[in-house]
Amino acid sequence: MIEIGETKLTMTVPPLLLLILTLLSLPHLLISSAISDAYPSIPGTAPIDGGFSDDLKPIRREVYGEGKIFDISHRYTPEMPAWDSKEGIGRFLWLAASMKNGSHANNSEMKIPTHTGTHVDSPGHVYDEYYDAGFDVDSLDLQVLNGPALLVDVPRNKNITAEVMKSLHIPRGVRRVLFRTLNTDRRLMFKKEFDTSYVGFMKDGAQWLVDNTDIKLVGDYTCGGIEAG
DSSP states (O other): OOSOOSSOOOOOOOHHHHHHHHHHHGGGSOGGGSOOSSOOOOTTSOOSSTTSOTTOOOOOOOEETTEEOOOOOOOOOTTSOOTTOSSOSOOOEEEEEOGGGTOSSOEEEEOOOSSSSSOOOOGGGTOHHHHHTTOOGGGSOHHHHSSOOEEEEOOTTSOBOHHHHHHHOOOTTOOEEEEEOHHHHHTGGGOSSOOTTOOOBOHHHHHHHHHHOOOOEEEESSOOOOOOO
């Protein structure tokens, strides 16, 4: 769910609100940066329906009652890094049908790998037997994915080993942790070419986490996975 973290989440978000957050995050896609086959709205062109005001602006609803949603997902752009690519994700969004071209409605199409940007990985992503058994993201527990999270800073000159995990002194009872590493300082998510020198979890660090903490969710910034072995 979270791979970047520069703020502390202190609000428990119910599943319905998670759906709302997902829907609200869609406008953050850079539609204006995508080249369109059925060109999008062009500044200065006449509106389709003259009954609407030219200064219409959508309301981004981030405040609900006494709570506020902080969307810490990375913005999708054609230059966003993609796994093992020098060219980023490239063109991912286009307007397939346009009212300005005579269509009855505006219809966008999007094509993007699931392992892109801010996302959550399922067990089937790295374990083939889990993939064959159907352990996709629908099998994940929403109660684990939602709730308060602890943001910790990892020593900048190290991968996340058992020694590093022990030095962080994460208290028992904490279930969700966002690890801020050297990847954040290097702004790897803003580089078009995928950088394989990212900081990540080592196998002994992951095992220490399992054996000595109550953590059920791990979020970090540009970690391709756990050390093989």
